[in-house]
Amino acid sequence: MKRAIVVRYGEVFLKGENRGFFLSKLEQNLRRAVAPCGGRVERLHTRYLVRADDPAGALLSASRVFGVTSVSPAILCEPDLTAIGDAAVACARETADRRGNVSFKIETRRSDKRFPFPSLEISRLVGGRVFTEVGLPVDVHQPALTIGIEVGREATFVYGDTVAGPGGLPVTTAGPVLLLLSGGIDSPVAGWLMQKRGCEVSAIYFHSFPYTGDRTKEKVKDLARLLAGWQGRLRLRVVHFTDIQKALREAGPAELAVVLYRRMMMRIASHAARLDGALALVTGENLGQVASQTLENIATIEEAAALPVLRPLLTYDKSETTALARRIGTFEVSALPYEDCCSLFVPEHPELRARVEVAAAIEARLPIAQWAREAAEASEIIELLDAGLPAAPALV
Amino acid sequence: MRDIYLDNGATTRLCAEARDALLRYSLADFANPSSAHRAGIAASRGLREARETMAAALHCEPGEVVFCSGGTEADGLAVIGAARAARGKHVLASAVEHPAVLGALKVLEADGYACDLVPVTREGLCDPEAVAAAVRDDTAVVSVMHANNEIGTLCDVREIGRAVRKKNPRALLHVDAVQSFGKIPVSVRDLEVDLLSLSAHKLHGPKGTGALYVRKGVRLQPMWGGGGQERGMRPGTENVAGICAMAAAVAVAVRDLAEAEPRMARLRDRLVARVQEAVVDARVIGHPQRRAPHNACLGFSGVMSEVLLHMLEERGVTVSAGAACASRDHTASHVLRAIALHDDIGVIRVTLSRETTEDEIEAAAGAICDCVRALRT
Numbered sequence: 001m002k003r004a005i006v007v008r009y010g011e012v013f014l015k016g017e018n019r020g021f022f023l024s025k026l027e028q029n030l031r032r033a034v035a036p037c038g039g040r041v042e043r044l045h046t047r048y049l050v051r052a053d054d055p056a057g058a059l060l061s062a063s064r065v066f067g068v069t070s071v072s073p074a075i076l077c078e079p080d081l082t083a084i085g086d087a088a089v090a091c092a093r094e095t096a097d098r099r100g101n102v103s104f105k106i107e108t109r110r111s112d113k114r115f116p117f118p119s120l121e122i123s124r125l126v127g128g129r130v131f132t133e134v135g136l137p138v139d140v141h142q143p144a145l146t147i148g149i150e151v152g153r154e155a156t157f158v159y160g161d162t163v164a165g166p167g168g169l170p171v172t173t174a175g176p177v178l179l180l181l182s183g184g185i186d187s188p189v190a191g192w193l194m195q196k197r198g199c200e201v202s203a204i205y206f207h208s209f210p211y212t213g214d215r216t217k218e219k220v221k222d223l224a225r226l227l228a229g230w231q232g233r234l235r236l237r238v239v240h241f242t243d244i245q246k247a248l249r250e251a252g253p254a255e256l257a258v259v260l261y262r263r264m265m266m267r268i269a270s271h272a273a274r275l276d277g278a279l280a281l282v283t284g285e286n287l288g289q290v291a292s293q294t295l296e297n298i299a300t301i302e303e304a305a306a307l308p309v310l311r312p313l314l315t316y317d318k319s320e321t322t323a324l325a326r327r328i329g330t331f332e333v334s335a336l337p338y339e340d341c342c343s344l345f346v347p348e349h350p351e352l353r354a355r356v357e358v359a360a361a362i363e364a365r366l367p368i369a370q371w372a373r374e375a376a377e378a379s380e381i382i383e384l385l386d387a388g389l390p391a392a393p394a395l396v
Numbered sequence: 397m398r399d400i401y402l403d404n405g406a407t408t409r410l411c412a413e414a415r416d417a418l419l420r421y422s423l424a425d426f427a428n429p430s431s432a433h434r435a436g437i438a439a440s441r442g443l444r445e446a447r448e449t450m451a452a453a454l455h456c457e458p459g460e461v462v463f464c465s466g467g468t469e470a471d472g473l474a475v476i477g478a479a480r481a482a483r484g485k486h487v488l489a490s491a492v493e494h495p496a497v498l499g500a501l502k503v504l505e506a507d508g509y510a511c512d513l514v515p516v517t518r519e520g521l522c523d524p525e526a527v528a529a530a531v532r533d534d535t536a537v538v539s540v541m542h543a544n545n546e547i548g549t550l551c552d553v554r555e556i557g558r559a560v561r562k563k564n565p566r567a568l569l570h571v572d573a574v575q576s577f578g579k580i581p582v583s584v585r586d587l588e589v590d591l592l593s594l595s596a597h598k599l600h601g602p603k604g605t606g607a608l609y610v611r612k613g614v615r616l617q618p619m620w621g622g623g624g625q626e627r628g629m630r631p632g633t634e635n636v637a638g639i640c641a642m643a644a645a646v647a648v649a650v651r652d653l654a655e656a657e658p659r660m661a662r663l664r665d666r667l668v669a670r671v672q673e674a675v676v677d678a679r680v681i682g683h684p685q686r687r688a689p690h691n692a693c694l695g696f697s698g699v700m701s702e703v704l705l706h707m708l709e710e711r712g713v714t715v716s717a718g719a720a721c722a723s724r725d726h727t728a729s730h731v732l733r734a735i736a737l738h739d740d741i742g743v744i745r746v747t748l749s750r751e752t753t754e755d756e757i758e759a760a761a762g763a764i765c766d767c768v769r770a771l772r773t
Contacts, residue, residue, distance in 0.1 A: 210704075213702060
């Protein structure tokens with residue numbers, strides 16, 4: 001029997017005149033995602049059909065394309081009742097082998113109205129065959145397995161299990177952003193959430209060797225590679241931050257160090273964003289997660305940025321961020337020990353309400369604009385490709 | 397400058413003799429030593445010779461050597477296997493044991509055994525009388541480390557064993573000799589031990605191979621069942637290539653020991669002296685004299701050990717942060733806590749091998765002095 005994958009997309013962006021734009025981006029992303037598995041994408045009415053040399057791999061890849069709401073492995077068949085019934089029986093058998101004798105129902109969509117039986121009739125006839133030949137009990141209200149049948153002009157197919165996609169909007173529909181990536185739990189999640197809104201993410205990491213070891217840099221690369229898996233490839237810039245950090249630390253009181261470091265990161269990231277054409281900066285910052293994440297500090301830090309600073313995790317509880325990190329597969333990497341350069345040379349009780357004037361007065365004595373430009377320009381560029389380590393998809 | 401590798405306590409470079417054995421028993425005499433054919437016999441001959449080499453090095457019978465996957469497995473098999481085979485339900489170890497032994501105690505605790513740790517002195521020494529005082533009537537196993545992996549302190553194994561047996565003759569003595577074997581003479585006869593663990597990759601052999609000495613008459617409960625290899629104590633097809641490579645490395649280590657031991661100690665002492673001359677308040681962690689010849693464990697107040705490690709690596713000098721003491725979020729290792737080291741001291745562990753040269757030690761000493769001074773300004 002011929003196999004394929006049915007790919008469904010959300011309908012939020014189907015309205016209005018942008019429909020064609022969104023769909024062409026989605027199709028492009030889908031093609032790219034399934035290409036390594038030998039996948040060929042066919043556009044059906046309101047769905048895509050992917051035929052692939054490696055159907056299991058293509059299923060996984062397609063389930064990680066933003067804009068996709070769900071995917072199902074399907075059996076292709078001829079548009080006649082016997083062939084459809086055979087496929088449904090095969091599909092039910094496969095499920096029964098895996099999950100036992102679960103209850104089922106059949107749902108049919110007949111978009112090809114030339115087909116001689118109406119949808120309900122198809123469901124009834126095929127359901128009868130599954131019941132007698134496989135022995136699964138019928139439950140039309142809360143079935144454990146819904147067998148879908150679609151009879152269309154271009155193709156006819158039958159599917160059982162469904163894997164959830166990430167939803168959201170296709171990457172590249174919303175413009176590029178630059179993510180400030182550390183080795184922690186939050187920033188990769190922040191980047192993923194922006195990808196989900198259609199942004200293509202590149203990343204910047206501030207490395208303070210020898211105060212942070214190269215193991216931390218490797219960890220950040222691993223995280224960037226995981227994010228690349230959701231958009232194909234990703235550019236990571238590594239900024240060598242040690243000397244600047246030392247100079248900032250010496251220029252002002254220790255309590256202000258974190259704010260001064262972060263203001264400098266905003267400046268460097270703003271320069272780097274311009275070099276790469278990014279339209280906004282993204283951070284994993286949160287309100288109140290640690291004591292110094294106050295609105296006053298956030299405002300003082302943002303004042304140094306030349307671009308909008310987006311904080312998708314601002315309102316998340318730590319447990320919500322962690323749960324999402326687990327779902328998208330970054331948690332295990334983030335949970336490894338790492339050294340955060342912001343904690344360097346910093347007293348136990350940092351400033352909670354830093355004021356722009358105070359920070360700016362300290363910075364005025366240093367050639368910060370020149371440092372920021374040079375640090376961005378001298379940053380090491382690492383192009384990362386999909387790690388091919390997707391999070392296990394959840395069956396729905 | 398060529399990189400200077402001074403982390404031989406973590407692992408060592410494979411020596412040529414071990415490489416040759418590894419290749420020979422992987423490519424030519426690769427058969428299963430249990431097979432009846434000639435190829436199998438060739439492999440079993442290699443295995444037998446390796447066992448004899450190990451026995452000669454340890455001063456024991458070939459039948460008392462059990463091959464396994466390395467130090468952690470040897471420690472676990474010794475402590476857990478001996479405790480499970482014994483009647484007593486009490487196990488004793490020093491507070492500065494390797495995680496392999498401490499982990500074995502956790503396994504036993506979960507099985508209902510009582511486990512106690514004996515404190516050590518500020519030099520990391522384990523007092524025989526203190527150990528004996530902790531021995532009970534139902535003590536099955538006492539486990540102590542010959543040379544400590546972090547701070548290098550050598551423990552008086554024989555005196556501990558004698559004190560233990562005086563209190564309870566049924567208690568078995570296990571010694572973790574992973575850091576000492578091949579660096580100083582390790583004779584199970586002289587040390588009077590019942591069980592002794594060692595690992596190949598600490599002495600220029602391959603990773604994934606080790607051995608446990610099991611004195612004749614000592615019973616061990618194996619960790620798993622199988623085809624009866626290693627007298628049933630460690631079933632599974634023998635890692636012939638790894639075992640023969642280990643034996644080749646051991647033969648070299650034993651042959652060169654008389655020359656290598658004093659030379660490493662001399663170079664180590666020179667490194668310590670250079671650093672102490674140039675750096676204010678640089679101290680040796682562990683015992684000043686009773687220590688493994690290849691280990692220099694140095695403490696510097698007000699310095700973060702990992703930062704020093706990274707600065708040294710930038711200068712081409714590879715050492716290890718003896719433990720994450722005086723560092724940001726990390727807490728001091730159990731060994732440094734056991735010797736009550738002050739929290740503000742950053743510790744690096746410099747470990748030599750017989751390949752370490754005088755030039756390397758001079759360069760490393762210079763780099764350590766420079767980096768510590770830079771960090772303190």
